[in-house]
Amino acid sequence: MIKKLFYGVIVLICMTISAQDTIMPLWPNGKIPNHVKSEEKETNREEGILIISKVQDPTIEVYLPSERNATGEAMLIFPGGGYGVLAYDWEGTDIAKFLNGKGIAGIVVKYRLPSEVSQVDKHNVPLIDAQRAIRLVRSKAESWNIKSDKIGIIGFSAGGHLASTLGTHYNEKVYEPLDTVDKLSARPDFMALGYPVITFGGKTHGGSKKNLIGENPSEAMIGHFSNEKQVSADTPPTFLMHATDDGAVPVENSLLFFQALRDNGVSATMHIYPKGGHGFSLASKDNHLRGWTERMFEWIESLR
Incomplete structure (x- = not known):
């Protein structure tokens, strides 16, 4: 009986360690760029979905498919929330688990949200974390059974703005390198954007x-983060999806980005749905809208 109990405890400990190993800090030894020590604390609350705010210690949460099912592809996931909160499971871990079902590694980025209290140059902070996240995943590619040239990103709403910022500003130096990870490329190999904030011009999302x-903000700052203006021939192939009746982030955001991609000769696919509103995630209860996931998987297959 004692032996069985001891064995059970060991198994539980191993399971706990394994679960903890799926979450990794972005930065080594707490050396977080543009971070100021303050009284600000991270908060988590349940409102039907897990809402995280005031992120202090950015992480990646890694979901890997079984080796036999793995395609070698990975997607970093940037949840939305207007740069004020993160809809962490709704547009994060739920997406990662869904990707695993298609053999794709899903890696949720818990990125810092802009703060006047705990940051310097807050406008650069989400991009700093995004660049580090993709470099960190690239550094782990072999051990995670991922191909280093098959690492994409997906972002929703304001997370879509961050993803499109990474896809267009990946070469921008926004922090000093800390280790060998920072020598790796921050360019995504492909990019999917769900009802994304793209422009900070007329048809924007005011809160983000x-x-x-x-x-x-200055006109220069507005232009810098209006990502339809930052597209080049080197911007990664992009998949866009949006609902026409989106009352929070106008569909024009996706249209502007698609046109910029087309003008620069970048491969792009876009699906515009007549109904769906904003923030529909997997849209699992909508027989028509939920098809966006299959369309994305077909698009990813076309890139192989």
Whole structure:
């Protein structure tokens, strides 16, 4: 009986260690760029979905498919929340688990949200974490059974803005290198954007714009983070999906980005749905809208 109990405890400990190993800090030894020590604390709350705010210690949460099912592809996932919170399971871990079902590694990025209290140059902080996240995943590619040239990203709403920022500003130096990880490329190999904030011009999402670049940003700052203006021939192939009746982030955001991709000769696929509103995630209860996931998987297959 004692032996069985001891064995059970060992198994539980191993399971706990394994579960903890799926979450990794982005930065080594707590050396977090643009971070200021403060009284600000991270908060988690349940509102039907897990809402995280005031992120202090950014991480990646790694979901790997079984080796036999793995395609070698991975996607970093950037949950939305207007740069004020993260809809962490709804547009994060739920997406990762879904990707695993298609043999794709899903890696949720818990990125820092802009803060006047705990950061310097808050407008750069989400991009700093995004660049580090993709470099870190690339550094782990072999041990995670991932191909280093098959690492994509997906972002939703403001997370879509961050993803499109990474896809267009991946070469921008926004922090000083800390280790060998930072020598790796931050360019995504492909990019999927769900009802994304793209522009900080007329058809923007006011909350995301205010939270990232402030109440009265300069025209230069607005242009810098209007990502339809930052597309080049080197921007990764992109998949876009949006609902026409989105009342929070106008569908024009996706249209602007698609046109910019087309103008620069970048491969792009876009699916615009007549209904769906904003923030529909997997849309699992909508027989028509939920098809976006299959369309994305077909698109990823076309890139192979």
